[in-house]
Amino acid sequence: MVDSRATMDRAEEILDRVRARTSPRQIKAHRRRVVGFFRRLKYAFFAVLGVMLAGGLIGTFITPLGIGGFFLMLVAMAIVFFGILGWPQAPEPTPEQIAKSDLPLLPSQTERWLEGQRPALPAPAQRLADEIGIKLEAIGPQFAQLNPREPAAHEFRKLMAEELPELVENYKRVPEAMRRDARNGGASPDKQLVEGLRVVDEELLRMSEQIASGDLNKLATQGRYLELKYRGEDGETR
Known part of the structure; x- marks a missing residue:
């Protein structure tokens, strides 16, 4: 009987945790994180386009990029893309x-x-x-x-x-x-x-x-x- 009561208490505790994780506030927080991710993805995409445009302008009007310049541009695009995508969110206020x-x-x-x-x-x-x-x-x-x-x-x-x-x-x-x-x-x-x-x-x-x-x-x-x-x-x- 004691074991049965303890099992019921444990089950109720687990149910409380599940309900807590699926609360409207948690759903909204998850949505905010998803929206933040896609916002950073958009910024990263436009930043990559900016690097490509800058590379094209340099290669067209200033000096040919060559193989080394092309790979340098690819590296810059990767750094910009993953740098913006991995940028941490604003820290929790104190x-x-x-x-x-x-x-x-x-x-x-x-x-x-x-x-x-x-x-x-x-x-x-x-x-x-x-x-x-x-x-x-x-x-x-x-x-x-x-x-x-x-x-x-x-x-x-x-x-x-x-x-x-x-x-x-x-x-x-x-x-x-x-x-x-x-x-x-x-x-x-x-x-x-x-x-x-x-x-x-x-x-x-x-x-x-x-x-x-x-x-x-x-x-x-x-x-x-x-x-x-x-x-x-x-x-x-x-």
């Missing part, structure tokens, strides 16, 4: 870079950073990270029009660049073998992470609704909810 980014770029930067943290999260947290990413994509245009000096902009930057990264990084520092175990009668690190991400998700929804309704003043009075819930008044992490 929380420090997110904190310094302009407000219109903050949602997309945070979304990319959170996508990079996804493999280290348990399946329920991955689904919440996907939902947060979807909300960030949706509210991007709202914050692009917001004055950076508004209290709403300050609270959003604090939530995205400080509180969310700290929540995830604190979880990642817990040894993997201890993440499912409750400590001192409280919730396990896995459950604390899920609850924290759920609060972030709810905060984003609240911010979006209040910005849409023009009620920006409430954000200044409610913005410390996450900090108080997970740190307490003394500023120490619970």
